[in-house]
Structure formats: C-alpha cells, structure tokens
Amino acid sequence: MSPLRSANAPIAQGPILDLAQVEVRFPSARGTFAVVDRVDLSVAHGEVLGLVGESGCGKSMLARSIMGLVPPPGVTTGGTMLFNGVDMVGLSKDERRRLRGDRIAVVPQEPMTSLNPTLRIGDQLTEVLRAHRPTMSSDERRARALVVMEQVGIQFAEQRLSQYPHELSGGIRQRVMIAMALICGGVELLIADEPTTALDVTIQAQILELFMQLQSEQKMAVILITHDLAVIAQTAHRVAVMYAGNIVELAPVLDLFDVPRHPYTRGLLESMPRRGISASKTHLATISGSVPDPSNPPAGCRFFDRCQFAVKGTCDAENPALEQITEDRWVRCFRWRELPEFVLADAGAGS
Template sequence: MDDILLDIKNLNIEFHDHDAPEHVVKNVNMVLKRGEILGIVGESGSGKSLTAMAIAGLLRRHDITTDGRIIFDGKELLGAKRSELRKIQGNDIGVIFQEPMTSLNPTKRIGWQVEESLRIHRPEMDKAQRYRLAVESLKSVELDEPERIYGKYPHELSGGMRQRVMIASAMICEPKLLIADEPTTALDVTIQMQIVKLLQRLNREKKTSILFISHDLSLVKRLCGRILVMHDGRVVEEGASEEIFTDPKQDYTRKLIDAIPKLEKPEI
C-alpha cells in the first residue's frame, strides 16, 4: 500500500462572495504520510484553515471555487460528487474544530452526537454496539465516567471536556485522517497540553494521521514531526520540526518563532 495518505497538488481557493474575487489559497502543495502528524502554522488569514476545510469537504460550494487536486487515499476529493464525499466524511476523515463550546449541538445528548458517524457509516450496527463503541471512544479520550458523560448535554461539560467529546466523536469510526483545526486555541494552557498529549497518544495507538493546524508554534513543535508554514495563502516553508526551529529559511518563519513568548529568568 502507498504510504502517502494525502497528496495536495496546486490547490487554489477563491472566494466570490464580494465584487472582486479573492484568491485566498495559492498553489498549495503538500503531502501527508500515513501515521504522520503534520503541522500547518501561520497567522489568521494565511489560508491554513481553508486548506483544511477543503480537505474535509466542508467549503461552501456556491461562492467558493477550488482548483487543483486533493488526493486522499487514492481518491480525488475536489471534483468528487457530494455523495462520494459524504462516504469519506466522518468515516475516513474526522474533524475537530476550534470552538468546542459551539461545535456540539446544544439540544442533543453527548452519546447521540458521538455515535452519529456510526449511525451514518455503520448502519449494520445495533444500538447496543453503538453504545459500547461510544463509551469506549469517550474512555479513550480520557474522560472519567464515560457512561455518565454519554447521557449528558454539552452545556453540562467544560470546554476541555467538550473538545475531548469532539475528538471521541471524530475518532469513533477510526478514520485514517484526523484534521484538527486550531483545536486548542479556545482552551486554557494546561488543557491545551493535555489535548496535545491525547492527540499524540491516539496517533501512536490507532495509527491515525493527524493534520494539526495552529498559529501556536510551540504546540506544533511538540506535536508534529513535520511543519508547513503558510503565509498569505502560500506555503512559504516546509521541513522537519527541528530544522524549522533551528534554522528557519524565511524571514516570516523567523518572525513567527520570535513571537513565541519565552520564559526568561527575571533579572534580580
């Protein structure tokens, strides 16, 4: 089997919701290997989230045009029919988002939402099987008392817990790729580290490839083997984590690294 899971060639994304078309992703190329954690960093507006949403098939279709190729597991996604795309969404590609507070439906129980991908992609499963898998999945994201969480509503959980629920729901079909779009931005620092460690463990244990999108270089450095730096819709630098941190080729990357707050000893 090919060890390349995701191959993006010359991806262009253009918005047409204003008078003048806006070119927001320009000729992006990237490759993600099976089992790899790839980080995409860049400031807001750099096109990193849009690239991720294009892979997940979550871009609106009526006022956005895309061009290029997104080959996932041997299948071309950009030109694929929606029905074909839906077979992949939630099944082979799981997504977690930036806002755990609003990414879950407020009127549905956690269990129902975690199981949703199973109901869609594993219709042969019965209720008991789904319940078992959902509880297992909640357990695997290190939530205490998963049986109790199963029956709760989103507003009864904290932000960190909700993001774990999101991960559990994205991982329940054991997808080949997990797209994490700024999953820690809305969380406080200690929770951020826990989520990063959790993603690391899931990657190790389930062999899920992860596309980790963040503007936080220090987090990306901890988690990802390889990093892609995006600026103004283009990939400006790409390389192994250490390489980028020790020897950035681009000014922009250097600026991003300099922007990481450092813990310095106070001068006494």
C-alpha cells in the first residue's frame, strides 16, 4: 500500500491518484539533481489532501509533474502515476493533453499571470471547451461559460465575458480561474496551487469557502498546495508535509496538529500566528536557516542543518526512510520516538 493512502480516508474503488517513486530531475554542471525525490502519494476519491512546506520544497514541481507540465529542461525521470488505474507516464502528449483540463484540472496561484491579458474572459473560458468539447456550438459554449461563472459566484457574468483580466479584481480573476478549471464539467481531480496567496484575507476566506462548497457538491478529489497550515486546518482530510523534495510526514489533519512527529512539522506549527497572542509582546517562532540547494543536498537528513534535535553521526549519516508509525501515519526521522512532547506556547501568555 502506498504510504499516503490512509485506511480512514474516503477511498471508493481504490485511489483516484496513486504516485509511486516519482522523481523530477533537472540538469546541472555536475549532472542531474532531483527537485522531487522518489515521492509516493495517493489521493482518494472525494478527498482533500493538503500538501504543505516552504517555498522551494518541491510542492509545485510535483503538481506540474502530475499535470505533465514540468518546464524544460526538467524531466519526470522515474516512478508511476496511476490516474484511475492508468499510468499517465506511458501516455502520449495528446492523451495527456486530453486529460488535462477535462478530468484533471489546476487552479494556479497567480491568476493575473495565468490569464492571457490580450484576450477577453469569455474567449479564454470558451477556448477550453473548444479544445475538449469540439462538437459544442459557439452558443452552447457561451451558455456553459455563463453557468459556470455563476456557479463560482461571479456576479454580472454577461458583462464579465467581454472584459479583460486587468479590468477585474484579484478575487474575481481567481474565480475565473476556478471556472476555467471546472468548465468541462467532468473534473475528478483538482490541483489548487497556492490558490489564495495573492489575495487579501477577506477574499482568501471567500475563495476557500467556494473551494470547499464545490468539492462537496461535485465530489472531486483535491490536492491543496500551500505553505499556510491554517488553510490546511480548515479544509483538508489529510496532510503531507514536503521538505527538500521529500515527503517527511503525513497524517490525518487533526492528528498532525495534535501530535506532529517530524521536527520540521513542529517548526511549521510553532511559527503559525495564533489567537490570543499579542504581536507587540510575543515574537513568532521561526525555523532558522533555509531549504537546502537541491543541486547539492546534504548527505544525511535533508533537515539536519536546521533541526534542533539533530544528532551528529546519526542524522547526518544518511537520509532516513519514510517510516510507518501507525496505520495511517508516516514520518521520515531517525529520532521521532525520542522527541519531547509537543506543546504550543500558551495563547494567553502574551495577552
């Protein structure tokens, strides 16, 4: 069984997505290096899987690999990617393209750069239908665009069809991207890559609420990629924590927040803003250092140089394997059994 497949996840007739030993490599002067390093990942039908980690950990590149959109000169060099039992790695470019945008869709993190600034919104929405529903007439495509725009909460949809991206607010542009992802009507897996990063807090909440409403209504599986654990807490069934190209911990969302097993996960949780803590009296915790250069990874645990619990001679000798610790929990750490109890700072301490 793939490590990310939880016995308690809502799996129906097996996972919709099952990745095994997926690797994405880029060339360098010293040979090739992995930005996604032998990742195993399964997503159940109707499940929301959170994928978290800092920038540079490989989250977005993993998503691009699933979509078949790794930017050259990068290449998906190893592993299998089963979508409803069919290995996408063996599909032709045309077959992969037919899946992308129809049954598998993505919502990117910055709609202003994803939308074509020279095309009207209506043209961009109906372009997806022209590619995937070629028998539809232009009137049918326009009607479908209006239905989906209203479905994602875009008011004055008729007027929006004739507008350009720069005429829309950030929140409306993101809703357009969601409409574009869902317009074909048959999406089974939606990959949302930092979908609220460029939005203000109020609009972020609205977009997240929309995602969860659509996911519940359409029973889609969702991979939600973010660096924000607060978003994950509100939305996900399970969480995979990614660091330096590896999955370092995965667990049901409540279990991970209650008892994080990996030092990196602990650091992410400790750095979250929390209610009741006064910013004027309490500084947020940080994780010292930065994500290692993927072209020159450390010999041992990828987190060794930043870990307060690391032990020389053990943690720097080799990269630990992803170890199963309960039926639905996995961790990549030599010392997880020895870590002290995890206790967040008292939220009332700085009040």
